[in-house]
Amino acid sequence: MAAVLSAGPVTAARARRRHRLRVLAFMSPWLVGFSLFFAYPLAATVYFSFFRYNLFQLTPVGLTNYKFLFKDPYAWTAIKNTLWLVAVMVPLRVLFGLGLAQLLSKIKRGGNILRSIFYLPFLIPPVAATVAFVFVVNPGTGPINGIFAKVGIHLPDWFNDPTWTKPGLTLLALWGIGDVMIILLAALLDVPKTLYEAAAIDGANAWQQFRQITLPTISPVLMFSAVTGVIQTLQYFTQAMVAAHVSQGNADQAGTTTAPGYPDGASLTFPQTLYNEGFQQFNMGYACVLALVLFVVAMFFTLILLRRFHAFGDDD
């Protein structure tokens, strides 16, 4: 470095100051951004949570907003739905992504085309993917249920039936498996070939090789996919909102449905209650309480990820 090359304490001090200024200059966009768009709003969220605020009137209400959380039926429906998605959608996505990646890793010719096909739905704008998917599986309009009925399988009315709405959303999420699949495929291809060869000589069958070699080697990546999957599912908003919107069909403007979480609250996720409270009812104070709940839970999972920090390839 420059500081090492130059002799004398005066020039060394100057070099250090120049270095500090340089770091500051390069980092400045983020320093401003972090303070203005993260630190400040986070503190403000805590502050506003003690007020009733509708953009015009700011009234201090103490812990009322927090107490209301325990009585709010919408919030609890939303928490249950979001937990359902975390418990079902996330593991299924990781398993399905692993299955597809494993399948692709075995295919030599045409593997690239298949990989693109499996990856493609992930890139489709979520609103477009949801509109299309809801239409296609709607028994009244789309062909899917008709095709299955011909072979004697009767599929439900997915997005109009409260019991089948979340499974329908899960299917939609499995269609967009591309991100998980690509990361796991890269991990699978990274497993040293010599390990498999050694195992084959020892007479291990395919399942034993998978159990003893593949799984342990890719487990950090599996865990990365699972934890980021949980965090993504906590903010699951667009697909649930648009699915309700499209299947209900009589919504009047963007983002509103006559009853939130159509059908019967089945698609109401946690971020949606936050949106409804904050930006439909303008209960900004209470929306801040919901935001803090989301923050605490998401932070918990982010910390799990950060504890495996070395996995990001940090050099010290």
Next chain:
Amino acid sequence: MTGTTLAVRPSAVGSPLRPGIRRRRGRRFLYWTATHAIAIALAIMFLAPLIFMFLTAVMSSDQTLTGALWPSSWHWGNFWKALTTDDGVMLRWLGNTLIYAVLATVFMLISSVPVAYALARFRFRGRKLAFVLVITTMMLPPQVTIVPMYILWARFHLTGTLWPLILPLLFGDAFSIFLLRQFLLTIPKEYTDAARVDGCGEFRAMIRVILPMARPAIAAVALFQFFYAWNDYFGPLIYTKPETWTLAVGLSTFRAAHHVEWNLTMAATLLTVLPVIVVFFLAQRVFIQGVTLTGVKG
């Protein structure tokens, strides 16, 4: 492949091992057939919704309500109709989306590249903390800070415009910083050292030496940012009004505005998807390398 090499091994020729090898070859063939059959079946299922979408888009509006598979007559004009319906409202959404996506991408690059460079190259106190905070902001849901952000933008009288979505990108995007830093760490330090010995300032060294080498990563974050904006629903839903709606928000209202005209809804949906598919096939490698970079090293 290993099957063939096994078969020509001298020890296997004419020995009692032979039937065993034939059996193993048979099993291998079965395995090969099964894997390919499953993969192709799945590929068809993955493409099916897109194909049905297309077939519906060219149907007559009456036929879309029958659950039919194949169009009885082909109405190619539906795409044009979807674009020009309601005085070309879709074109306005497209214009808004392009403003958002292009400006967001340019701003993100200007602000995030130096930060990623500093995190990858400089040693300074708080560097590790800064990186941890970058990952944290990348992970946390955008809904956590949305209420005060909305209040802030409302105070600047910018709600209803696209600016609350675009301006923050002048101040670095956590995901892009993270991805760029990961890539920059893979470029040996010697390159910038050489540039510095040649009398380049740090900034010049970054622009002249490192950026050309980091082109794949820069292309990846630019594409991701562009598509993030193109696909974003939550942000525009909060901040925009009908005049400034983007395609994502507009499309979600399309179905309600055209009650039974599923063909137009599907045509509009397909028009929204098409640019993404085209760009993906043109820049496939960039995408897949970029996604892989976000994953941890095994």
